[in-house]
Amino acid sequence: MADYDYDLFVIGAGSGGVRAARLTALGGKRVGIAEEFRVGGTCVIRGCVPKKFMVMASEVSHALEIAEGYGWSFEGTKFAWPTFLQAKDVEIARLSGIYAANLGKAGVDLIHGRAVLKDAHTVEIVGKDQTITAEKILVATGGRPWKPEDVPGIENAITSEEAFHLPELPKRIMIAGGGYIAVEFAGIFAGLGVETTLIYRGPNILRGFDDDVRAHLAGEIEKRGIKVILGCQHTSLEKTDTGIVNHLGNGMAIETDVVMFATGRVPHVKNLGLEAAGVELNEQGAIKVDPYSKTTADNIWAIGDVTDRMNLTPVAIREAVAFHETVYRNNPVHFDYEAVATAVFSQPPVGVVGLSESEARHTCPGAVDVYATRFRPMKYAFTGSDERVLMKLVVDATSQRVVGVHIVGPEAPEMIQLAAIAVKAGLTKAQWDATCAVHPTMAEELVTLKEKQSQNTNAG
Template sequence: MTAYDYDLFVIGAGSGGVRAARLAALDGKRVAVAEEHRTGGTCVIRGCVPKKFMVMASDFAHQFQIAEGYGWTVPEPTFDWPRFIEAKDVEIARLSGIYAANLGKAGAELIHGRAVLKDAHTVEIVGKDRTYTAERILIATGGRPWVPPRLPGVEHAITSEQAFHLPELPKRILIAGGGYIAVEFAGIFAGLGVETTLIYRGPNILRGFDDDVRAHLAAEIEKRGVKVILGCQHDRLEKKATGVVNHLENGMALETDVVMFATGRIPYVKDLGLETAGVELTDDGAVKVDEFSRTTAENIWAIGDVTDRMNLTPVAIREAVAFHSTVFRDRPMKFDYEAVATAVFSQPPVGTVGLSEAEARRACGGGVDVYMTRFRPMKYAFTGSDERMLMKLVVDKESRRVVGVHIVGPDAPEIIQVAAIAVKAGLTKAQWDATCAVHPTVAEELVTMREPVRPQETTLG
């Protein structure tokens, strides 16, 4: 029997990799984790967590406006970008330290450096002349931002990873993209007083979301000061002494201080040595895995964004738990990707779970009923604001199950977490209706919509 240095070697110390390593180490396995940057991965270091801090910081300007409507006298507020960045970095460092400490407490060894595969059982730490062998290897390297490689002048743009560390707050910014990251950062910068433009080549933002959500949010973020340009993309970027000129394909030329590309993320597999270990990629460049997260190499698994299945931190963690149960507990477990809730921390935010209306119409043979309401949240009663909230239920007409819930407005991410339980449990519209409302709340609308809207009334104007 071959003697290996470790029972498990994890490449990548993000949320998924750390969870898998800790569980295996707590079972008494010899575990090592290699990380070339800082422990915590995308979510903790350059994603969900720092972004949420930025969202909260930027939303105060909106809250100050609401406070005045309620009788508060709010002195002219000012925002100190360097002070905020320092506080954010201190907290991120603390959280990263907790991840590292928890690995140590579990008995896993943390190796600082970039690990690459030399064969199916051997990894090398680049630049340190060190190699290790392991019976099993787990790839959890996540993803990295993608920018158009052949766009002239693209070197003058930044990605979300640089946006977390800008030395000063720009006066003008253009954000290219229409997904989570683009929409969230548009709200962040607009809320902080930056003249913000969002351009996207598609017909509307948030491709893949429910069409009513997309239309509603596009209108609402413009009310918050974001200029949205759709059906358009860059032709080239031109650096000038006063800023960067964005030359767009429609002939427009906009000068901004910063240009940020949020045009998607790709699996981080570059120079990882996958071929030498027999690990194949999908046509889209992700690590190919089966339903148990096993790659085409018998002793190598992969979880998280590097597999490009459902790129959410909680999903990576659940994939890690399933991997541990399958490999080290001899209890095969597959993660169920159906009805996973997600939130977009735009301003206003989005919460969604289950099928969009279009998906449901394709999936539900007996047709669907759509229940939808748009209203002004009570919180805005004294402000003169015309901001509206959207709530939508998609119901399988035959089984009467609620198969999709879509919310845009205050506290949508908090509400959708609880709504996801009901969707996952397969509750029917009658069971939702039988639930007594909590009044006065915005969430009570979820259990008080009684009549379905007609199909021609389901598209927002």
């Protein structure tokens, strides 16, 4: 066998790459990992974690409104964007340091620099005159924001990555996109007092989610002061002395201080040298892998967003564990992508696991039962707010298994994590009903829903 520098070399020190590197090194293998930016990857540095801090900061304004209904009074409250940014950056640096330290403790060699494949076993660290060989290579480079380059003036728009470091909080912002990133940032900026407009070319936000969830959330975020423009997109962006004019397909021209495009993310495969190593891409431009994350090169694997299978941090981590078990522990394992819970940290937030009503009607062999409720949370009883919660259960009428749970409202992400256990376990509606409610809570509605909303035969 050839003498390589490493048994495993990982390209990309995000959540998936770090987990795979640590597990493999702890198993006694020689492991190296390269990162061109900062250890922690998209989630820790420019994604889920800093975004959640921003969500929590922006929710305070709504909490103050609720508090006044309960008799509290506040004078002179104000938000200092620079203070928040500094606190956020300090915490992100701390978390990145923990990731790097954990790699070191596991015995992983961390190389700061951009790694490019020269062939199936050789990696070059760009600008460092360093070449590394490895028996096996794992690509975990994640994804990057995408902007439509055919829109005139698009260079005047930012993406989510720049939104974390704006030098000052704008007074007006236009966000293009209808996915979770666009919806979450709309809530963030609106909560921080920014005049916020969300524009999306589709008929409703959150494509791919349950239709009731999409419609309900669209109405609820408008109650928070977000202007939503649907079925429309930019024709051009025009920089002026006072801001950026958004020229829209419906003839409107809206001036804002900042324009943010959250129109999707693409796998980060550019200039990685994949072709030289025999690694093929699929039709969507992601690295092509088999169920065990193996690429078209015998000794190269890929996990996480760069494979564009299910772009969630916990999924990348599970894929990393499965890779390690398969390759280094002689225990072939592949991740099960069914009934993976997800959350949208919009305001109000969304929690979802399993099938939407439409998906269930196309995949369940017989009829589908739907149970749904909309109600005002107890928290808003004193505030005069007309904000409402949506809870929906989708049930396979034949087996009576609960195959989908959809929640829009306060603490939805926390509730859906526990509901996911029941859905993954295949529990029936009767078993949900047999679970005693915790009162008074919003979550009790999940086990007290009795009236079927509808029962139709399978559409497909």
